[in-house]
Amino acid sequence: MSGFKNSEGYKIIENWMAKDGHEPFSFQFKTWQRYHNGYSGMVVAPTGFGKTFSVFLAVVIDYMNNPKQYKKGLKLIWVSPLRSLAKDLAKAMNEAVDSIGLDWTVEVRNGDTPQKDRRRQERLMPDVLLTTPETMHLLFSQKNNSRWFKNVKCVAVDEWHELLGSKRGVLTELLIARILALSPKLRIWGITATIGNLEQAKEVLIPYKKNKTTTIRAKEKKKIDIVSVLPDEVEVLPWAGHLGKTMASKIVPIIYENETTLIFTNTRNQSELWYQIILDHDPDLAGQIAIHHGSIDKVSRNWIEENISLGNLKTVVCTSSLDLGVDFKPVDCVIQIGSPKGIARFMQRAGRSGHSPYERSKIYFVPTNSIQLLEASAIKEAVKTNAIESREPMVLTYDVMVQFLVTLAVGEGFKAENTFKMIKQVHAFHYITEEDFNWAINFITQGGNTLNAYEEFHKVVLGDDNLYKVKSRRISMLHRMNIGVIVSDAMLMVKFMSGGYIGMVEEYFITKLKPGMSFILGGRVLELIMVKDMSVLVKRSKAKKAITPSWMGGRLPLTSYLSHFLRLKLNDALQPGTREKELKFLHPLLARQDKTSHIPKANEFLIELLETKDGFHLFMYPFEGRLVHEVIAALIAYRLGKIKPLTFTIAMNDYGFELLSDQPIPLDESNVKSILSRHNLIEDVTASINAAEMASRKFRDIAVVAGLVVQSQPGSRKNNKSLQSSSGLIFRVLDENEPNNLLLRQAYTEVFNQQLEEVRMQAAFKRIEKSEIIIKRAKSFTPLSFPIKVDRLRSTISNEDIGKRIARIQEQVFKLD
């Protein structure tokens, strides 16, 4: 122990910190010491306490203690989920290196890095490279790439909790496996915020037996103040987003009371809307308010980030694009607009304010409909009891494996045996069989099943040297363009006619517009002139009203933890405690729910039936979050369809779901128990998933990741038009011709694992089974059902003959599009 304290490296760092009157936090010291002793591991620390310097300086100290063990070139690879993080981190690390007096270079490499810098790095890699999982895989697709990684001593994964639980996490696991194969003495470190499954998070990152691992937790804690902003009056029928205008008058004073305020919204569309709402309410903010989201030009984003740091902006409306990040010192207040969806996310956002150690974080919660105040109340309870959800790692993502294999084949080529061993070590593929792996090899060499190879399919070729390689330059190029697992709809660049780039919108949105129509992007009203190649040409518009683009995705589901607290809150909603100002405020709404229908207690399960001119509605309220509701809705529709052939459209939110049919719904007190029964649960769920085409939607991402659908590149002239197809079309073709395709199977299991979470599903039905079922026949929409009814995203499930359906629609009034 004293050995480390007396080491030269540590003394240099200690003195360097002491110069500025600092001393290391105990978790930093512990990390350095463990690293010194050869450990890999995980650092758990809140933002603002120097978690970066825990791992970074550990490597620096080790280098200063053992300079001879380090060779020229890459020493530390720093992987972080967000590009915007890298720039400031590099600055901080470079400053540290300079003032310590090391001759290290620290550089960034990601999608924003200019071509000439990349070429220079390829000639001579820096000592420390800050990068993203995608960029690492792109490096693997280059010729002779292994020379860069032979002397790497450490891979650090920053914000691991953000990557874990997504396919980007699997990319990260794979990149570590490959570097470890090239540099066997590699140490692996993760840095994470607090999540529910820390031990598992560590095992996923470092599944290698030869690495000694440790977990280091910072004792330092962030204190959070949560304040709900109450509207002037309760609307008893809470229309989503409807509260906007009236809440602006509450938000503006908060902005003025504080130095700098970050306003978080849940979607890009919402951020555009709120930017307008706030600016309309207080035009004086012009020039001091900015908008930041993933579809805005990176130059503007960089400008905004710099100006937050410099304190030049009063407020920024943003999305999860600013969830993570380096210290924006001036930020002393955060506003969350709309449901925060999860406890961890809410706390992370709160943590963006009061960034210095021991400063309190302050977060205001602004509901977009009054019922969301229930969530505020639930969140407070959860924060109080320190209940934070887990992030479940993804497993057996064959699409990512297929992509990785082709990446290796584009790069240096790979040998099947070694690669299988390497992949099997990775947590995501622990349970992969040789058969599955061989299927993947067949898939990339022959296209499909083993018996007959597809004509003219030569994506990956086995050479005489036993190496699998990609020979075609065009295939290599297409693959490099496609590396990564973030799938979005085809994006188009939006540019001024006179030049100047504004941001990106989805192709889907633009196809609905005609030239001359106006839309809003990056807070500006723009008039569409034309769409050319993959670009949208626009000019400034004077129009007062304009459409806000919606970007697909971005609908976060409520986590199970939060929904649990929500049920509890509803239970005592009518008798709120004295300090529950949200519940007290909601009283009129809850009273109306109680009068027109019922408020479900913790041991009750509420069903509402209603007939309107739209048709016959069935509402159920399991409070399990949007994703689970989608599966339960499909299941109930499937079971009702067995009583009589029916077609339903499904809508849901985090509280419950709606089945809407043009025919009476055969559900009443006599059969409700069997409709909600646990008997045959998983079999029925499987059957209903097939019927509801949920797998086909999951396949959207899988098809892109596995290279079955070529993504068009925004702004590029080549749009690969002759290769365009939709994942839906490919899903159909494969389903008809190659039903054993593993990627199809993955689409089905992803619905299972991610969405319905069998365990959670079983638990939910067990709870429902024990509950008293209450069926209410409502005369109109209730406060609980109304927000579901107005949700625009709907899916259809039907077991009727399509001909009969069309004939009936023809009899009713129908509309063509």
Add this chain to the structure above:
Amino acid sequence: MQIITKNIFCKEEELTLTNQRVFYWKRKETLVLSDLHIGKSAHFRKHGIPIPDNVLKKDLNRLKQLIIYFNPKTVIVVGDLFHAEFNSDIETFKIWILEFKNINFELIIGNHDRLSADLYMDLNIKIYRPNKIEDNLCFVHDNIKIDENYFTVSGHTHPGVLIKGKAKQKIKLPCFQVTNNQLILPAFSLFTGLNTSNCPENCINYAFTDAAIFIL
């Protein structure tokens, strides 16, 4: 395969629409279809996207059954017979077409048909550019300009229709789009998407399923 038919009159000509993406012009013993996109699946495979070769075989098999059913003298394809470059799918087609030596195959050149004229000669397919006029009918790939003197038959857009019913139900189906002076054929190949936002004015949609034709 179930062939359902529906007769309609266009400029005094009787045309037999089917639910199998072709129509038959009985008076001229002519079968008309569009957008076969032969070579599309092989084009994808060549670029590393594994699309099963059954896709083409199923399309050709369907066409064969329609030829047997109607027994036409002439088959007109109003464009996009081929998708891209010469590839193995076209070899398959070359062998397939040998079975129908006594049928005249005619092609109106479409935007995808960029192969050399020799190939069509080789396949014994007569080509027309930009259109073919026969009696009252004008066959063209894309209906950019309509000559009012004729009834125009075209393809290119892969038409589909979206039906919305009560309880927010939606159904999307392929269709023939017919007005008083033109008809747009659905794409014949099943490896194609649907375009529901391109409906001409005052058009009747003849939408179809595996078992029926619907007038919408």
